[in-house]
Amino acid sequence: MFVRMVRYFFLIGVIFPMFTYAQSKKIPKNVADILVAAGKNRSELEKVISYCDKQSNPLKLQAAYFLIANMGIHHSECYYWADSTNNKIDFNELSYPNFEAAVKAFEALKLKKGKLHPVKTILQDIATIKSDFLIDNIEMSFKMWKHGWAKKIPFGDFCEYILPYRVSVEPLQKWRKTYLDKFAFVDELSKKKNVSTVLSFIAADERLWFKDSWGTETRNEPLPRLGAQQLLFRKTGMCEDIADLEVFTLRSQGIPASLNIIPYWATSTASHFVNTAFDGKMSAVKFDVTRTPAVENKLAREPSKVIRITYSKQPNLIADIEREEDIPEGFMRLHNYTDITDQYWETTDIKCELFPSTSKRGVKNFYVCVFNGLKWKPTWWGKVNNNSVIFKNMPKGCVFLPAYYKNGKIQPAGLPIAQGFAHRIVFDPDTVNTSSIVLKAQDQYLLYRPGRAYELFYWNNRWVSLGKKVAPKNAAELAFQNVPRHCLLLMIPEYTEGKERPFMMTEDNKRIWF
Helix, strand or coil: CHHHHHHHHHHHHHHHHHCCHHHHCCCCHHHHHHHHHCHHHHHHHHHHHHHHHCCCCHHHHHHHHHHHHCHHHCEEEEEEEECCCCCEECCCHHHCCCHHHHHHHHHHHHHHHCCCEEEEEEEEHHHHCCHHHHHHHHHHHHHHHCCCHHHHCCHHHHHHHCCCCCCCCCCCCCCHHHHHHHCHHHHHHHCCCCHHHHHHHHHHHHHHHCEECCCCCCCCCCCCCCCHHHHHHHCEECHHHHHHHHHHHHHHCCCCEEEEEECCECCCCCCEEEEEEECCCCCEEEECCCCCCCECCCCCCCECCCEEECCCCCCCCHHHHCCHHHCCCCHHHCCCEEECHHHCCCEEEEEEEECHHHHCCCCCEEEEEEEECCEEEEEEEEEEECCEEEEEEEECCEEEEEEEEECCEEEECECCEEECCCCEEECCCEEEEEEEEEEECECCCECCCCCCEEEEEEECCCEEEEEEEECCCCCCEEEEEEEEECCCEEEEECCCCCCCCCEEECCCCCEEEC
């Protein structure tokens, strides 16, 4: 009997530790699912739940649930250095007093180790995040939430725009305390000034020490985003880094803030990143440190879309119904964003008729593209309905092309459409009834260089050449014959930098750029 009792208690002692804290509590299913997916890192997340459950403020446990439940869609995109035999090299730039010293040390390391190369890594949050990091983030978020003008905002808005420990895909680095101390003046200002004034002060301060490197340098490392500490350490970055910096700064002081993406400019090249801050009533205030004035600055040109990045998963996104490989690379593969284009630009829904041959392919979801960098680039999506598709909340003043995505390539699915503020034009080229056009030089758009060739194209499911012309000396215009009517045109010089814009010609030979 005694031996049996010993065996019984021995088994209890072995089995009992297998019942985790989470199993002893009734937690939300979406949180439980993440705990299972976390694998070996499960215990770190359970420590956070256990800690918050013991706090006097029950909202801390709900905050932990919010972070963990949405953690599965988040990761860091970073890298490490390796030598010619792929051995990892121990190097951390943040170990040096400043970035210049780190660069000097790295150059010395290359002399010692030989040629080094970066190895890109993806670190999933659920598999790598530590309990002390998350607990510290929660505690400091709550401390600052009830300290500033946003102390009365709803708990849900606090969770979305103050609580998150990351902004995008940056390497995870502890940042709350560092930012809290560095930008303490923001907290002091917020006690006396409104949100617009505080944002103006932040912009003025950061322009003194942070350099906007857009167009002047390229980051030659597989690091799409700098970590929170790297931003302060390097003191330089492009607009996406600057926008991340603003979110870290504002949230550290208990001010709700978001990162907003302009995937592409619809009437220019490149993309852009801006911010939204919120006042005590959760009224949105637009914020862009790269522009003057930084607060409530209107966009200089038409965006393809304006997308707000959230921490939590959002419903009714293309990523919920389509396989990732069938979605173009970019923000549409994410599960955490909302469309706020109409907060920045006048918009409308655009209905596009599809080619009959396209409908036979069995494609259910289509994409709408803008012309950017001499390519049609997808910026939104819609579902097919009776051989047409409606793309919602699209900016006016742009030209769009409906398309589908297959085998990593965008394929035209219909005719281009120019959506103006009062009119809508479908570009259906008439190759039978053609005309001659004269393309005059125009400041900031088209200046002819003597002896250089200029090629004119029209769109007919691809760019079709209408021939080349060489500009004579002092040329103010070039004439082209046999140009189809009702078509979208594009002029490309031999010295192109990929910034040319499409245009149309009116019946009275006037040119309208898009």
